[in-house]
Amino acid sequence: MSNRKPAVLLVDPVTVGVGYKQAVRDMDMSVVSLFTNEPADLKVTWPHHAEGDDVSLYATEAAEVLTALADIDYEIRAVVPASESGVHLASVIAHELSLPCNDVELARARHDKSLMRDHAAAQGLRIPAYRLVHDPSEVREAAESIGYPVIVKQCDGAGSIGATLVPDAASAENFQVVDETNYFGWTVDAWLVEEYIRGREFAVNAFSSDGDHRVIDMWEYRRPDDRDYDFPLWDNVQAVPDDPDWARIEEYVCQVLTAFGVRRGPSHTEVKVNADGVFLMEVGARLPGGPATDQWSEFTDVRPFHDTLECYLGRRPALMDKPINSRAMFGAIAIHNEVGPGTLVAMHGLEEVRNHPGVDKVLVSYEPGDHVPPTRDTLSIPLGAWVSGPDQESVVRVLAAIRAMVDLEITPDQPAD
Template sequence: MLKGKPAVLLVDPVRYGEGYKAAVRDLGFTVASLYTSPYSSDRVGHEKGDDLSLYAGDVDSAAREIALAGLDVHAVVPTIEAAVYLGDMLAERLNVPGNDHSLAWARRNKAAMRERAVETGVAVPDFRLVGTVAEIADAAQEIGFPAIAKPTMGSCSQGITVLPDAEAVRDLSGMVTHDLFGQPVEQWLVEQYVRGAEFAVNCYTAEGEHRVVDIWQYRQPDDRDYDFPVWETLQLDESHPDHERVSRYVKKVLDAYGIQRGPSHTEVKCNDSGVYLMEIGARQPGGPAVEMWARHSSVIRPYHDSIECYLGRRPAMMDKALEFQAVFGSMVLRNDGPPGTLVAIHGLDGLEGLPGIDKIMVEAAPGDHLDTTRDSTALPFSAFVTGPDAATVLATLATIRSTVSLEIRPDPLPEAASAGNAQL
């Protein structure tokens, strides 16, 4: 019988659900999970580890389901990007600790995010908001090239497109129509493309006090403008020349967006003109950070720490020294060519015994179709690495990249397919 038992409500715990659910149970609470869309509820085994699974897509329906279940909710934890808005609004409704609900939309919707930045003096690129793909071209012309277009409610870089020049906006028929969570794209943010180094800043906040855990730099293979930042990442230490100003800027951002508690993942670009907000994520970081903290740092209970913050408590990691036993890095192999069929991933055997490899992930098999990589939803190969210093990490990443390769057979061109059919 769950009625009246203290519970933690996890919102959409599908990508990192196992870690969150185990931590909730370890902290002595009932594991209640709220699934808000088919993105979460259609996943096989999504409810594994739940004491109670609820299904609702809005605050009123969710509050009604919670009341009917008789849950005594002590915290609401948004576990993925799509859960941030509903999670904070539900925390307000249930009168449990959360972030400023009046700014919840600005923490989720990229257009509202930009408007809040202007209101509070947070530096962001010049931008325009448009309601259709057809309006993107005029907005980009107004801003100037290079520009970049972003769905306002997406995630994982899906649909983000660099517009290098006027030629690029002549045909925008390839723009996505639905976001990662299956929702139609109703608005686009068109903004000035900012050149410079890109960083991801991971923080925890307890009762309005922010602590930077670490900063990672997104590295690219060359100096070309890009719309998908994931190629290689490197964890930086405090000796990096941009570490202090980026940390100071991000703490200002967290204050401006009403983040009072919980983990956050803020992406910024940095150049000689200043630091500019790309996106704030009021949730735990994805990618390698959380896993590698737990294995190689003093932040050994990141899921517990996140939940403690949402419970209104101060986790121990806010006060103790942050210690890292190694420098971290990661890399992916992308399909930067045309779509095609994966023939083979060569060189995997060559990684056996290579020092510094923390984790290898092979997410595709021969025969799988691989689209051109535009976002984080389909990465055929990735690796996490560690080393005693940044130079060693970069060398290990380079070794992996020179050892492993993707063999992809491109799809036939439409003209070739038509010619073949004519000969039959």
């Protein structure tokens, strides 16, 4: 029997690292964290990223990680992808260590949007028409072969960084890459040009255990009008099980998870649904971002980090078989800067939002005096809030109240001479 201390390897535990690390401690194991960014960069973006670690490793290649793990006095019992950037590497490392994991052969397809589309097409799943391009100059040809409107996405992207709606030939002709790096700071060298699907958009959160899937909840991305968009976050509202599209979305998402080799752990799948059916936007084998994990922990019997660990330890978590027992419905809001780039003078109504019944958390990204870009992705939202209520109607009312309270006073940039 090994005398090495039992531990869990967390891959890129940055945004939700505290939750995972506490869950590992609760299970009487040690925390070994692997970060795929340079330490110097992390000290700027996530200065407290290594807090709570027994060991912190920095590497991007599986072979390097395996060598480092062999030199420490810990026995790794589970490998957990703690963010999207670590999904592929976590699967490879777990496979090499003969630990429970999702299908390693499909790990890259669960992250790279081009490979995701290729595999979904091969599996007969309904998806948008698409083309892969390696240079912005190729966008127009790809778009015209598909038909307008199209949307251009980074293949390795997240958070809608770089997602651009291209409505017509003139826009395609003048297409320029705004973001040369993705959400994780990686240089972008490939883009997916795909058919723009109109319809309702949902994020579906599920857990899997030994190939069984259970949908935990769905969130609808609600927009203020029926215009096409390239950034979905506006009002996010948790769907109810008697929603007319729930059953077919649930069935489709379970098919997607099986097709992409998701056998254990949490997943976050985004789809669009219309009269033609349900279309895959993307699938991620990880916990959702945003409010879901906090809201589950506060108002349901779901223990997102503990339940995830159970899955990757090869055990079946209780949530696979027991009622969720939700004591509230949830929502989230993103207040956009729609006036163009400028300097924030004031965020009127902020204190009223913080004190409004049903508001659980307020997230402020800019202070007066800061330069504020137009909102086009998750990194450029001036103000967000997470809300809860006894039913969906209450949640919708709170979101509307927040919008009525908030006024962003922004001095626009002066045009260059």
